[in-house]
Amino acid sequence: MPAVQETIDRVKAIDVDQYKYGFVTDIDSERGAKGLSEETVRFLSAKKDEPEWMTEWRLDALRRFQQMEEPDWARVSYPKIDFDELYYWASPKSVEGPKSLDEVDPELLATYEKLGIPLREQEVLAGVEPKNRVAVDAVFDSVSVVTTFKEELKKAGVIFCSISEAVREYPDLVRKYLGSVVPVTDNYYATLNSAVFSDGSFVYVPEGVRCPMELSTYFRINEQNTGQFERTLIIAEKGAYVSYLEGCTAPQRDENQLHAAVVELVALDDAEIKYSTVQNWFPGDKDGKGGIYNFVTKRGDCRGKNSKISWTQVETGSAITWKYPSCILRGENSRGEFYSIAVANGYQQIDSGTKMIHLGKNSSSRIISKGISAGKSQNTYRGLVSAHRKASNARNFTQCDSLLIGQDCGAHTVPYIESKNASAQFEHEATTSKISDDQMFYCLQRGLTEEEAVALIVNGFVKDVIQQLPMEFAVEAQKLISISLEGSVG
Amino acid sequence: MLEIKNLHARIAEDHTEILHGVDLTVNAGEVHAIMGPNGSGKSTLSYVLAGKDDYEVTEGEVLFNGRNMLDMSPDERAAAGMFLAFQYPIEIPGVATMEFLKTAMNAQRKARGEPQLSIPDFMKRVKEAAGFLNVSMDMLKRPLNVGFSGGEKKRAEILQMSLLEPKLCVLDETDSGLDIDALRIVSDGVNKLRGPDRAMVVITHYQRLLDHIVPDVVHVLSKGRIVKTGDKDLALELEKNGYADYVDAAA
Structure with missing residues (x-):
């Protein structure tokens, strides 16, 4: 049928080059630590003025990493990464420890402005309702350049700073929790991260405190041939609540860039952590050249009774995504949630999902995953739901929906379900659908253009997940999805 | 308003010709009924009038207010004022009816270079039109056509028609699947x-719709051609004698 032929042609002509954040910031920067070695690790650690225990922790991870082999079970393919060709440290020259925004390179501020990230607190205060304020930690290449609203958060007892600062200022907390959710040897990329992590955010919300504003980290990779290895650690003490959002972009480059992050969340009794991600790394050009390799380990530990951890992710970027934000439901009555929208277009490959490990009694979890594939992309949902012997009355509900646009893409669903307790109840629902020619024609007949029609239908498809995002970001996420799919339907 | 001249069209996939030279002129202010047996x-x-690409026009032309409509894409035809009420309205999951209405109205306005509707203006229009068609607020919040009854689907079509204010309305078997009460509501909506x-x-199989929507002209379509044209009494005659006379005439 002509509709289908036209779709194929349009998909062939797909222009992924419209990536909006593909500019490079021309900034004086320092790059060092090429190749993966003990020397590199020591150099990194020294750069950050780290205490001896931290250096040793890193070196231990490096030694373990050198014994490990790259896993190949994910449904993604890419040329082997040469870790000796990478730089492990890149930093804007002028910003080694800025005391205030005035010391930050104006080019950098301009970059974040271009990205729509407000770093000047006054500006944030000027236009926006006080309750909608968002504190931002901006990470540029390997270093955190600025963290906003620090003082105000401190008044509430909340610590929000870069992980480097936390290692120096709050060593007891960091030592207690770092690596306690994702052990050093957890997996290949997590081990690599443990050895060479550059910067990231640290959040500590004390007992009974409800964090007074949204916290956010904004990651940007600017330098060439540089890996970004961020490390985030969030601790919610008893009865605490925090909502955290991370956003990511990178310039358009021909080479692939590596991003291997580790995020650890710890929720104690009655605590709640809501973690949202809007990931828009450069996905590669229309021929599949360049783009970010995104190998990320994210895990939350519902350590206390009645604790709750909720992951929401909108993934539209990266050439390769390998990511499974998970929950360990250790506490009684603990709850884990995973809401995901993964959009793949062009030559993008996504292998993503979640793990819900039920250890505690009456623990419950919910997984809503929406995968959209267009172009020549491959999109795999991979998820594990397991109940241990002691996890009586564990409950899970999983819904996995895939939407295909065009003829040359693929959607795959790989659920693993393991129950060692007879009282556990796990439900799994999955659907795969296409945007039908009839739906398109109906929308066009009402006056929508093809792009408007696709955007409308896709937004309907992802609605359940968009509703989970903090209000401020829901609209942004919707726009992002539309942009990612531009030109995908004929 | 609408001039169809010697229109030939076939199914794009297998080249089966369905329309073998349709001639039809509809002037502004007129209501024409097209009747005919299944498969006519x-x-x-x-x-074909709406521009669905499952069909190819092989001969003839269609003018809409003097413009060659066959050169326009479906959305351009819609923005120019052509509306098709579907026999089987399509489900759009996750998209609230209200949201669909707003998107469609604004898309057409944008195409015509008109400003977007303000929210209060939009709400006022929707409430008024929905009230007349007995469409509840609850129904407007549900995803378009998903789980709608036959009657609800048809009322939603007429609601869209009212709000989009087209110049040319084509209603494809709008009476199918309607009970007497729903038929009256829908007809009142159309008459308004x-x-x-x-x-x-x-377009209809049955005369009963034409008791409510009284046409100025009635045509009989058979085997891809208009074989008879008359006034509203023609519909009554067809109701009594069936299509047999005309089907044979066309053969």
């Missing part, structure tokens, strides 16, 4: 839209 090409005619600047083409 009624629905095909409506799809009759006016000197608007033309309507009502």
Whole structure:
């Protein structure tokens, strides 16, 4: 049928080059630590003025990493990464420890402005309702350049700073929790991260405190041939609540860039952590050249009774995504949630999902995953739901929906379900659908253009997940999805 | 308003010709009914007018207010004022009816270079039109056509028609699947839209719809051609004697 032929042609002509954040910031920067070695690790650690225990922790991870082999079970393919060709440290020259925004390179501020990230607190205060304020930690290449609203958060007892600062200022907390959710040897990329992590955010919300504003980290990779290895650690003490959002972009480059992050969340009794991600790394050009390799380990530990951890992710970027934000439901009555929208277009490959490990009694979890594939992309949902012997009355509900646009893409669903307790109840629902020619024609007949029609239908498809995002970001996420799919339907 | 001249059209996939030279002129302010047996090409005619690409026009032309409509894409035809009420309205999961209405109205306004509707203006229009068609607020919040009953689907079509204010309305078997009460509501909705600047083409199997929407002209379509044209009494005659006379005539 002509509709289908036209779709194929349009998909062939797909222009992924419209990536909006593909500019490079021309900034004086320092790059060092090429190749993966003990020397590199020591150099990194020294750069950050780290205490001896931290250096040793890193070196231990490096030694373990050198014994490990790259896993190949994910449904993604890419040329082997040469870790000796990478730089492990890149930093804007002028910003080694800025005391205030005035010391930050104006080019950098301009970059974040271009990205729509407000770093000047006054500006944030000027236009926006006080309750909608968002504190931002901006990470540029390997270093955190600025963290906003620090003082105000401190008044509430909340610590929000870069992980480097936390290692120096709050060593007891960091030592207690770092690596306690994702052990050093957890997996290949997590081990690599443990050895060479550059910067990231640290959040500590004390007992009974409800964090007074949204916290956010904004990651940007600017330098060439540089890996970004961020490390985030969030601790919610008893009865605490925090909502955290991370956003990511990178310039358009021909080479692939590596991003291997580790995020650890710890929720104690009655605590709640809501973690949202809007990931828009450069996905590669229309021929599949360049783009970010995104190998990320994210895990939350519902350590206390009645604790709750909720992951929401909108993934539209990266050439390769390998990511499974998970929950360990250790506490009684603990709850884990995973809401995901993964959009793949062009030559993008996504292998993503979640793990819900039920250890505690009456623990419950919910997984809503929406995968959209267009172009020549491959999109795999991979998820594990397991109940241990002691996890009586564990409950899970999983819904996995895939939407295909065009003829040359693929959607795959790989659920693993393991129950060692007879009282556990796990439900799994999955659907795969296409945007039908009839739906398109109906929308066009009402006056929508093809792009408007696709955007409308896709937004309907992802609605359940968009509703989970903090209000401020829901609209942004919707726009992002539309942009990612531009030109995908004929 | 609408001039169809010697229109030939076939199914794109297998080249089966369905329309073998349709001639039809509909002037502003007129309501024309097209009747005919199953397989006579009624629905095909409506799809060809709306620009569905499952069909190819091989001969003839269609002028809409003097413009060659066959050169326009479906969304351009819609923005120019062509509306098709579907026999089987399509489900759009996750998209609230209200949201769909707003998106469609603003898309057409944008195409015509008009400003977007303000929210209060939009709400006022929707409430008024929905009230007349007995469409509840609850129904407007549900995803478009998903889980709608036959009657709800048809009322939603007429609601869209009222709000989009088209110049040419083509109604494809709008009476199918309606009980007597729903038929009356839908017909009232359609009649309200009759006016000197608007033309309507009502496609139906049965005369009963034409008791409610009284046409100015009635055509009989058989085997892809218009074989008989008359006034509203023609519909009554067909009701009594069936299509047999005309089907044979066309053969």
